[in-house]
Amino acid sequence: MKLTPLFTTLILSVSALHSPAVLAQNFPSKAVKLITPFPVGSGPEGVLRLLAEQLSRKWGQPVIVDNKPGANGFIAIEQVKRAPADGHELVQMDTSQMTVYPSLFKKIPYDLDKDFEPILPLFSNYFMVTVGKDSKYQTVAELLTDAKSNPGKVNFGSWSVGNPVHIASGMLATASDTQMQHVTYKETSALYIAVANKELDWALGSVGTAGALQRADKIRYLATTAPKRQAGWPQVPTVEEAGGPKGFEFSAWTALVSPKGVPASVLDKLHKDISEVINTPEMKAKFAALAYDAYPMSRGQFSQLLKRETERNGRVVKQLNLQLD
Numbered sequence: 015m016k017l018t019p020l021f022t023t024l025i026l027s028v029s030a031l032h033s034p035a036v037l038a039q040n041f042p043s044k045a046v047k048l049i050t051p052f053p054v055g056s057g058p059e060g061v062l063r064l065l066a067e068q069l070s071r072k073w074g075q076p077v078i079v080d081n082k083p084g085a086n087g088f089i090a091i092e093q094v095k096r097a098p099a100d101g102h103e104l105v106q107m108d109t110s111q112m113t114v115y116p117s118l119f120k121k122i123p124y125d126l127d128k129d130f131e132p133i134l135p136l137f138s139n140y141f142m143v144t145v146g147k148d149s150k151y152q153t154v155a156e157l158l159t160d161a162k163s164n165p166g167k168v169n170f171g172s173w174s175v176g177n178p179v180h181i182a183s184g185m186l187a188t189a190s191d192t193q194m195q196h197v198t199y200k201e202t203s204a205l206y207i208a209v210a211n212k213e214l215d216w217a218l219g220s221v222g223t224a225g226a227l228q229r230a231d232k233i234r235y236l237a238t239t240a241p242k243r244q245a246g247w248p249q250v251p252t253v254e255e256a257g258g259p260k261g262f263e264f265s266a267w268t269a270l271v272s273p274k275g276v277p278a279s280v281l282d283k284l285h286k287d288i289s290e291v292i293n294t295p296e297m298k299a300k301f302a303a304l305a306y307d308a309y310p311m312s313r314g315q316f317s318q319l320l321k322r323e324t325e326r327n328g329r330v331v332k333q334l335n336l337q338l339d
Contacts, residue, residue: 038279051087057222099275117328137306138267140240141218155257161192178266189259222304
């Protein structure tokens with residue numbers, strides 16, 4: 015069949031509309047949803063809301079934060095796994111959901127490599143060793159000495175098995191050769207209230223999540239898991255300075271991820287625009303208030319980070335003898 019010049023022009027026009035450059039140029043063409051497994055009021059969720067506000071202004075389209083907490087984050091993750099691969103629905107995931115769960119669970123409802131496209135980490139953060147205001151522990155050394163003298167009697171908490179706080183707490187117990195009991199809570203708010211009420215002996219928490227109770231003088235910070243004292247809290251020693259294991263440190267991060275199959279040009283635009291927003295004064299101020307650090311890297315570098323940390327955290331899960339069905 016011989017194509018007429020008009021028909022040929024129409025075909026070329028339609029093809030151009032679906033070219034990678036045009037897809038990226040027209041993105042987003044509708045509202046964008048940012049799905050998060052974190053509850054309202056938590057540090058990571060607060061960052062996401064500010065990010066959404068700024069992206070909405072930048073794109074001229076609504077950017078909606080949708081909270082889907084529970085089930086280890088699987089509810090939020092599965093929703094985006096099934097979403098159209100056009101970049102208009104993204105999910106916030108943390109270190110454990112991306113690099114711990116594949117080793118922790120015999121089966122999880124997603125495969126990071128097959129189901130998702132990593133975009134970029136939003137921030138990294140260290141944790142504080144928190145205790146109740148009236149806790150008998152004044153240093154990490156006192157806490158660990160008590161744990162060593164009373165195996166299994168001292169308890170710590172987190173919001174699930176295998177989350178970053180649980181992994182870091184387990185690493186501290188292993189490094190100090192102590193046995194402590196892990197208690198889980200459904201939400202982070204309940205977790206730190208339990209610390210304040212001394213139902214829990216201690217828990218690791220970020221400034222973003224545990225900070226409200228610390229500012230209300232309900233809990234105290236014994237130490238930070240950072241390698242050196244943090245700028246906003248120079249009075250808080252490192253774990254080593256507070257009498258804990260030498261060289262102990264632990265950080266975690268959260269990231270944005272899209273469904274598999276989103277065009278590379280759209281992923282590049284998402285990476286570029288989100289990176290620009292993260293570098294605005296408003297976001298930098300938010301990070302400083304929560305003791306978060308911007309964690310800039312390319313999509314390729316992020317893929318390499320995921321590979322390295324999946325291997326490392328797999329070893330940690332094995333050392334802690336953790337396994338869930």
